[in-house]
Amino acid sequence: MTTAQSEAGAAAARTVTDSLVASLTRGVVGSGKTACHCPFTGERLAELPEATEDEVAAAFDLARAAQPGWAARPARERAGIALRFHDLLLRRQTEVLDLIQLETGKSRLSAHEEVQSVAMAARYYGRTAPGLLRPRRHLGAIPLLTQVREARRPHGVVGQISPWNYPLELSAGDVLPALLAGNAVVHKPDTETALTALWARRLLIECGLPAEVWTVVLGAGPVVGPLVVEHADYVTFTGSTRTGRTVAQRAAARLVGSSLELGGKNALLVLRDADLDRAAEGAVRACFSSAGQLCVSIERLLVDASVADAFLARFLARVEALRIGPELDYGVDVGSLSSAAQLATVVQHVEDARARGATVLAGGRPRPDLGPYFHEPTVLTDVAPPMRVCAEETFGPVVSVRRFATEDEAVTLANDTRFGLNASVWSRDARRARRIAARLRCGTVNINEGYAAAYGSVRAPMGGMGDSGLGRRHGAEGLLKFTEPQTVARQRLLPLAPSHGLDDRRYTALISRSLRAMKSLGLR
Template sequence: MANTKPGTVAKGAKAPKSTAAAKAAAAAAKAAAEGPGFAPMPKSLTPELVARLLSRAVPASGTVTTYAPYNGLPLADIPQVSAEEIDTVFARARAAQAAWAAMSVKDRAKVFLKYHDLVKDNRDTIMDLVQIENGKTRRDAFREVMDIMNTARYYARVAPDLLGPQGRTGVTPVLTAVKEIHIPKGVVSVISPWNFPFILSVCDTIPALIAGNAVVQKPDNQAALCALYGLDLALQAGLPEGLWQIALGKSSQIGTPLLDNADYLMFTGSTKTGRYLAAEAGKRLIASSMELGGKNPMLVLDDADIERTVEGSLRSCYGGAGQVCVSIERLYVQDKIYDEFVGALTERVRNLALGATYEFGMEMGSLTSQEQLEVISSHVEDAVSKGATVLAGAKARPDLGPLFYEPTLLEGVTDDMTLCRNETFGPVVSVYRFKTVDEGVALANDTEYGLAASVWGGTDVDDIAARIHAGIVTINEDYIAAWGSVDAPMGGLGDSGMGSRHGTYGLLKYTSSQTIARQRVLTLQPPGPMTHEQFETGIMMSLDLLKKVRWR
């Protein structure tokens, strides 16, 4: 994303194409000059804290300034690593990884049980940093604290068993002893985005480290302080120096060396970038896991509890100002309750508490960048110009802050409109009517994406959920029901990615399996004077017997 001050256009960049975005930028600049009283920085963001966090980053000569979405004020001068410096970063990581991998899994896990407690004890600062860098509400920032505590506890508890030697069935019962062990990949590159600045900076790093790897991470510059605070807490918890390094910089400059030096790649971002990285990883024969874009559907059935579903829709659609890969952008409502439901939802959307505060009162916060404001404004303007009806929102709110945009609900969206099939990644939702369950499922599946979905209703909902082409499907709750269940995998289908985070796979993907077999007493050749023909007959009898006794 662009590291330009909200409400301004970077030097050499094109002016915003969207009329609404341009007007909002001008109004925000005027308001800032007049001092409208936008949300100030929280007291936790002291110069001492910023200096300590920046000292945790890989040293670099260049810097770029980041800005707070709430008020447009500068946050920090973020060091920018050059491509030439990445080789040194990986050399340091490999040196640290050898000693870390030699430790027992239990000892590695103890670090993250301490980490769990440090996150809990420092949750107010974490939430402040999330809001400062992202612009989301306090309640959404709290979800980031909760998620990382869940993740740290879960992998610290399950890793010793999952990573321990696993007994396997040998080719000959009793005579062949086989075990499977898990070897760390080595150094994992983690490339993480800005929309969950704490979660996505930490949640993939925890299992990679517990598995015995080192991590070199490139978070988005706009998430730098959250990522560095995550690293700072890990070092306080006892993680050795050099094992987790944060290299900040532009993907266009350091993306290639991050991939070329890696033994495994974990990427969260756009489908376009994911395709490129997957192809490049394939050329190097290294594995990768990717969570990419989505255009996520929600089905509301005739027997859904309208009040509960309306409230759930608000969280599903407008949490994080819609800048959430698993949030809902397509809302399908069955015909019988369509008018009542859409009427109730429209009223709630129009009255959502929108604003900037470091308390828990607000229901939706700010966008994160000028770029997102321009994309969202242009998508809505395009839809309205082609006949879509605005039920709620559809305008920027520079009076609240430079990057505020009202939660928006549209009706009558058609295929010729940009936002119909393309991910908007903002607080914009299209509502549609459907008659039968089969029609609703078909509409939900009419996309190249397959990241997340939601079904709301009473009877037989599980069967309907299983028919939807998505990596996670929640029933009668927003995405947190699936995302927060860290024992279960979370990943996308189709253009939404490959592999998954969380669950068993979320840990084991950072390892390579090795099989160790020991043959006892007899070899696997004909013994003594036995001929090969006799040996064949004996083996066939043994294999038939193993089948009859249901030996696996």
């Protein structure tokens, strides 16, 4: 074991104590045993309770019993818990930053992205949820005679299945709007990063959340995941496209709604008029933050041929300068991959590309001297089908570079994927960049930034097209998807039918004149 690994192991022992694990797992159902591990060393971090089929059902029963009382609380009271959570999260962020790093292997700065995202979501929904959920009046079928109110009702119990790569953001960040909408949540986080999710749950309980309203069940994804879908009134899932299809099919078979954020093969376009230094710096962040284990990170660089050499000189110099390591502190740029499986995928993609004629411009190797799952940030060129790296999501620190001659070719290349999650366009001409953005088939487009500008703008919806998923998180949609709209219409004085001596013919003539009048008056 290297010195860096020994230090990481010692930090894990100091942070993940038996008393901490006991505190975080209090109230978590599960008579079995499972474990999470530290990617920096490969060693066990903690033993955790594993739920049986009956225990998952019991967790839903507990949540279902608690949900009506929670929904009956005023929306402003529920929102106040989110705002207190915002303050406490920022005050105690060091605790969760250590957990995120120890469970995912990412760098400290990448871990802090999660704190930022969750704090912004807590503030946004804490401020806006009461207004978004407030009953709304609508113009009725016959003005003055028909009074209409639209109310928002929670689904009941939301089943949430979250992945390992962003364990704070993709747990608390999605649980918050579901809770503020009046639902209870039964949450299955990935076991390997469950401590972070459990820490967020405990913090929300400290802020006033009833413990039964956010229930956590742990266990193997193929076992516990389907049980969550089987019992839920609405399902949210973040993960692979293959698993997402199965989740959607199971939910649809029960006529239960679902929201899915799935994979991506995201492109970054460098136009000929881009600021090349800024573009190179931004591309490094976009490709290698969280070691590339981010759904919205960039895996394809498309560069105008007229500036490609100049851009690559800048980009490769920055890639070579990246600091890699397992330290639990700021100053390291790229951390570890999360598991042996992730490392194997990265190695397979790089070696397949190399064997089929791709050129490695930077990196290209695992780094076992740093830890069991480290891999160098890698840049490939001369990439073409049928190389796996062309079409499959690598989900690691690997990016391919391709040159284009025209804007039309750039757009065609960017859209040449079954995914449609995120893209990035770099240009000094904002109008030109927006014009290209409008032609890209993806849910978010960042101009002169890689992914953070769109993802961090929590007032706007975020999600994917094509094989990148269904539904949106963030914005009003990110809250209202956790509700069912209910329309209540009250008819006054006259029915919507022949009355007061009108026969059918005179009634329909009156209605026709009324409809023409309403259009003339500009009514909607």
